[in-house]
Amino acid sequence: xxxxxxxxxxxxxxxxxxxxxxxxxxxxxxxxxxxxxxxxxxxxxxxxxxxxxxxxxxxxxxxxxxxxxxxxxxxxxxxxxxxxxxxxxxxxxxxxxxxxxxxxxxxxxxxxxxxxxxxxxxxxxxxxxxxxxxxxxxxxxxxxxxxxxxxxxxxxxxxxxxxxxxxxxxxxxxxxxxxxxxxxxxxxxxxxxxxxxxxxxxxxxxxxxxxxxxxxxxxxxxxxxxxxxxxxxxxxxxxxxxxxxxxxxxxxxxxxxxxxxxxxxxxxxxxxxxxxxxxxxxxxxxxxxxxxxxxxxxxxxxxxxxxxxxxxxxxxxxxxxxxxxxxxxxxxxxxxxxxxxxxxxxxxxxxxxxxxxxxxxxxxxxxxxxxxxxxxxxxxxxxxxxxxxxxxxxxxxxxxxxxxxxxxxxxxxxxxxxxxxxxxxxxxxxxxxxxxxxxxxxxxxxxxxxxxxxxxxxxxxxxxxxxxxxxxxxxxxxxxxxxxxxxxxxxxxxxxxxxxxxxxxxxxxxxxxxxxxxxxxxxxxxxxxxxxxxxxxxxxxxxxxxxxxxxxxxxxxxxxxxxxxxxxxxxxxxxxxxxxxxxxxxxxxxxxxxxxxxxxxxxxxxxxxxxxxxxxxxxxxxxxxxxxxxxxxxxxxxxxxxxxxxxxxxxxxxxxxxxxxxxxxxxxxxxxxxxxxxxxxxxxxxxxxxxxxxxxxxxxxxxxxxxxxxxxxxxxxxxxxxxxxxxxxxxxxxxxxxxxxxxxxxxxxxxxxxxxxxxxxxxxxxxxxxxxxxxxxxxxxxxxxxxxxxxxxxxxxxxxxxxxx
Amino acid sequence: xxxxxxxxxxxxxxxxxxxxxxxxxxxxxxxxxxxxxxxxxxxxxxxxxxxxxxxxxxxxxxxxxxxxxxxxxxxxxxxxxxxxxxxxxxxxxxxxxxxxxxxxxxxxxxxxxxxxxxxxxxxxxxxxxxxxxxxxxxxxxxxxxxxxxxxxxxxxxxxxxxx
Numbered sequence: 008x009x010x011x012x013x014x015x016x017x018x019x020x021x022x023x024x025x026x027x028x029x030x031x032x033x034x035x036x037x038x039x040x041x042x043x044x045x046x047x048x049x050x051x052x053x054x055x056x057x058x059x060x061x062x063x064x065x066x067x068x069x070x071x072x073x074x075x076x077x078x079x080x081x082x083x084x085x086x087x088x089x090x091x092x093x094x095x096x097x098x099x100x101x102x103x104x105x106x107x108x109x110x111x112x113x114x115x116x117x118x119x120x121x122x123x124x125x126x127x128x129x130x131x132x133x134x135x136x137x138x139x140x141x142x143x144x145x146x147x148x149x150x151x152x153x154x155x156x157x158x159x160x161x162x163x164x165x166x167x168x169x170x171x172x173x174x175x176x177x178x179x180x181x182x183x184x185x186x187x188x189x190x191x192x193x194x195x196x197x198x199x200x201x202x203x204x205x206x207x208x209x210x211x212x213x214x215x216x217x218x219x220x221x222x223x224x225x226x227x228x229x230x231x232x233x234x235x236x237x238x239x240x241x242x243x244x245x246x247x248x249x250x251x252x253x254x255x256x257x258x259x260x261x262x263x264x265x266x267x268x269x270x271x272x273x274x275x276x277x278x279x280x281x282x283x284x285x286x287x288x289x290x291x292x293x294x295x296x297x298x299x300x301x302x303x304x305x306x307x308x309x310x311x312x313x314x315x316x317x318x319x320x321x322x323x324x325x326x327x328x329x330x331x332x333x334x335x336x337x338x339x340x341x342x343x344x345x346x347x348x349x350x351x352x353x354x355x356x357x358x359x360x361x362x363x364x365x366x367x368x369x370x371x372x373x374x375x376x377x378x379x380x381x382x383x384x385x386x387x388x389x390x391x392x393x394x395x396x397x398x399x400x401x402x403x404x405x406x407x408x409x410x411x412x413x414x415x416x417x418x419x420x421x422x423x424x425x426x427x428x429x430x431x432x433x434x435x436x437x438x439x440x441x442x443x444x445x446x447x448x449x450x451x452x453x454x455x456x457x458x459x460x461x462x463x464x465x466x467x468x469x470x471x472x473x474x475x476x477x478x479x480x481x482x483x484x485x486x487x488x489x490x491x492x493x494x495x496x497x498x499x500x501x502x503x504x505x506x507x508x509x510x511x512x513x514x515x516x517x518x519x520x521x522x523x524x525x526x527x528x529x530x531x532x533x534x535x536x537x538x539x540x541x542x543x544x545x546x547x548x549x550x551x552x553x554x555x556x557x558x559x560x561x562x563x564x565x566x567x568x569x570x571x572x573x574x575x576x577x578x579x580x581x582x583x584x585x586x587x588x589x590x591x592x593x594x595x596x597x598x599x600x601x602x603x604x605x606x607x608x609x610x611x612x613x614x615x616x617x618x619x620x621x622x623x624x625x626x627x628x629x630x631x632x633x634x635x636x637x638x639x640x641x642x643x644x645x646x647x648x649x650x651x652x653x654x655x656x657x658x659x660x661x662x663x664x665x666x667x668x669x670x671x672x673x674x675x676x677x678x679x680x681x682x683x684x685x686x687x688x689x690x691x692x693x694x695x696x697x698x699x700x701x702x703x704x705x706x707x708x709x710x711x712x713x714x715x716x717x718x719x720x721x722x723x724x725x726x727x728x729x730x731x732x733x734x735x736x737x738x739x740x741x742x743x744x745x746x747x748x749x750x751x752x753x754x755x756x757x758x759x760x761x762x763x764x765x766x767x768x769x770x771x772x773x774x775x776x777x778x779x780x781x782x783x784x785x786x787x788x789x790x791x792x793x794x795x796x797x798x799x800x801x802x803x804x805x806x807x808x809x810x811x812x
Numbered sequence: 813x814x815x816x817x818x819x820x821x822x823x824x825x826x827x828x829x830x831x832x833x834x835x836x837x838x839x840x841x842x843x844x845x846x847x848x849x850x851x852x853x854x855x856x857x858x859x860x861x862x863x864x865x866x867x868x869x870x871x872x873x874x875x876x877x878x879x880x881x882x883x884x885x886x887x888x889x890x891x892x893x894x895x896x897x898x899x900x901x902x903x904x905x906x907x908x909x910x911x912x913x914x915x916x917x918x919x920x921x922x923x924x925x926x927x928x929x930x931x932x933x934x935x936x937x938x939x940x941x942x943x944x945x946x947x948x949x950x951x952x953x954x955x956x957x958x959x960x961x962x963x964x965x966x967x968x969x970x971x972x973x974x975x
Binding site: 035037038040041042044045046047048049050051053054056133135187204205206207208209256257258260278286289307450452453458515516517527680681682683686687688689690691712713714719720721722724726727793 | 816830832833835841844845846847848849850851852853854856857886887888891895896900901903904905907909910911912913914915916919935937938939941943944945946947948949950951952953954955
């Protein structure tokens with residue numbers, strides 16, 4: 008996009024970052040935005056500034072469920088420096104938004120469905136003035152009893168959160184005979200807490216009124232075009248009047264798929280005629296985005312005496328919270344991937360998401376596969392124990408491989424080296440044993456509790472555990488999952504230069520780096536410029552589902568091929584050679600028969616070749632609503648972890664000693680960036696295993712801060728060993744396989760298995776808390792899981808509890 | 813109120829500062845130095861780490877008035893006259909930067925560590941950086957970066973402070 012003349016544009020983060028070097032696909036090329044990021048000059052969405060800009064603030068409900076009787080804004084309007092106080096009445100277009108259904112109010116007008124729901128937005132000349140104005144508003148609420156249990160919300164007679172009832176989606180998968188006889192039945196019941204993405208860059212952006220009556224929004228998001236579409240309809244404007252530019256994104260992990268401050272900032276800017284900046288505080292951020300769905304998972308596996316999986320029956324309840332967000336797709340993932348990376352001939356899986364008055368839940372790295380994996384991997388350890396087998400051996404006996412059939416009937420048509428990944432993490436060298444508590448004493452920093460000096464090794468037990476997971480790559484179930492790339496080749500300052508323009512969101516993963524690598528490889532040109540991502544080019548789809556290198560990478564590759572074809576046409580005419588004989592390398596046109604024909608700049612002269620390509624992966628298909636059969640996913644990805652932990656069994660403190668992982672990535676496009684993805688994904692899985700949970704009580708969040716919501720620090724993270732396989736997927740660009748999510752999926756169950764191995768505790772809930780280890784009490788919380796009466800493996804929780812030490 | 817201080821070696825003044833503002837807000841919004849980041853604004857994440865009279869602090873926990881007359885060095889002042897400092901270059905080369913929001917604070921904290929301890933052991937690096945949250949990297953490449961920077965600094969030589 009271009010900015011409107013006369014409007015001083017905020018510094019764009021990727022300011023035509025120029026990437027130089029002779030490195031293409033497969034090289035550990037450094038980030039083009041890295042220099043700006045280490046100097047502090049990179050402009051994140053919260054760094055933007057314009058003369059005359061106002062600050063926006065949001066008034067949010069303290070109650071999870073209430074009716075609004077009245078609001079009195081007189082106190083706010085009296086404050087000096089207030090420019091606007093807007094309510095639902097001021098939303099000119101559609102008053103709701105949402106990714107899959109527009110069920111969420113831009114501003115609540117009568118009903119409050121979760122704590123933190125926005126009611127009013129305010130613009131003022133100072134952020135503190137705006138906050139004080141929010142505090143000066145009087146709202147008369149009729150406080151109602153919230154619906155807080157996803158399972159209870161689905162029972163007959165439950166209070167409806169929305170008029171249509173509380174069922175968001177049910178996906179049912181049936182394959183074979185789920186009642187098939189088995190030698191041993193292994194039941195289990197598991198819970199996963201509500202995890203937060205906890206990106207460090209808060210929700211923020213700057214909306215600037217444009218001279219044509221439209222709006223320009225500089226914002227941190229994962230998907231510019233889906234934001235644009237939702238903003239435009241709520242503003243009552245055509246989409247071409249709503250122009251978005253990606254501002255610097257301080258991490259995403261799913262939390263920026265849904266809108267946060269986007270419509271609000273645009274409304275305030277249009278109302279005041281001035282630029283409006285909004286930046287959430289950390290506390291507000293906990294209320295400003297969706298979270299990972301908490302889950303209750305009832306599983307029962309049937310196995311043979313010699314350790315073969317016969318059947319799996321699973322019922323999974325996901326708490327969707329107050330609004331739909333992407334819950335339907337999360338349900339589909341939990342269901343289709345719910346049996347794990349194993350061959351199971353007989354399957355009955357039912358996954359439900361329910362509306363409640365808890366915080367809305369949606370996308371987070373791993374997206375439904377994380378919750379299922381904690382349950383099925385815990386089950387694999389139980390199955391192995393019951394069969395008298397080593398946990399890795401049991402998994403290898405049942406591991407899927409290329410040609411295996413998913414519970415949906417989909418045949419895995421590329422590499423699925425599940426057994427190999429498990430062997431690799433099993434056979435990786437073990438870390439050194441714990442230092443004995445000798446005369447010199449152990450280094451406290453290596454022990455659970457660290458320098459808190461809680462143990463010198465007494466009561467510390469080491470354990471080893473394993474986990475392996477499966478994740479779909481890309482959007483599924485027939486979604487038209489495409490990306491658009493515009494590639495331009497011309498001569499700049501006497502040398503050939505390529506500009507790559509997409510709307511794909513660089514969120515930290517390194518997409519700008521890999522786009523440039525692809526262009527260099529495809530066009531043999533050293534100088535590549537990545538244009539800032541904006542809505543002046545077609546949609547790239549979301550930076551989620553481990554899909555951008557695959558889909559936008561595919562689009563860039565295809566657009567480069569289109570440019571190359573034009574170049575070859577020019578060269579063929581000029582030199583009288585067949586185009587099929589030509590290639591590009593080192594900035595030269597090369598003929599297989601005649602060698603170097605010419606420099607590119609000589610061939611091009613002043614000509615500029617520009618091609619825009621919309622690229623799609625192979626189609627996917629919907630699931631049959633009765634049987635859940637269908638080729639719903641385009642690609643599957645796998646990762647395995649081995650965790651080694653030391654547990655202070657007296658205090659329930661855990662020190663993860665080492666995490667070893669193995670992952671097939673098809674093609675390591677940029678090994679340095681890939682390692683960063685695996686390390687970071689593994690860390691988020693460790694967080695879920697040991698510390699991360701938004702604690703919700705009666706619909707109220709009890710820990711909305713980094714003081715009380717803990718994410719791993721550098722002291723919590725152990726050294727990590729990586730083992731990368733590159734088994735090309737013939738259907739994907741360069742053979743690559745999406746890589747960002749799998750490590751988040753398998754590290755959690757591996758760590759919990761290691762703690763179980765050290766302690767013998769059942770540990771059926773994550774995050775594992777010290778009292779789960781020391782006291783092994785039943786799961787606490789508002790709503791301890793009691794399976795509904797119609798649940799066929801209803802006895803599983805009771806059996807599980809009875810089996811506890 | 814008016815706040816005057818030295819920032820990155822140059823005199824700086826901010827007018828119309830509300831008494832409740834933090835040093836972080838003054839740096840970011842009044843002195844055009846947004847390099848120090850605002851991830852939590854309650855001293856938990858370290859993304860706003862700066863030197864205050866040579867001692868690393870969270871700028872979000874320093875009231876603007878407390879900066880009066882003090883010497884402040886931010887990530888914008890860590891480099892050497894337009895070129896990247898050793899720590900900055902090492903973060904870039906080691907792949908320690910992903911989204912980059914934690915990076916400025918970590919650069920300052922790592923710079924401070926290496927000034928105090930030129931050859932830190934891994935355990936010392938972990939302890940020194942434990943107040944800086946990173947959500948992207950899992951910290952492995954950050955450790956690599958600090959090791960790399962340590963290996964590139966003149967052994968045992970420190971200049972005794974940030975000022």
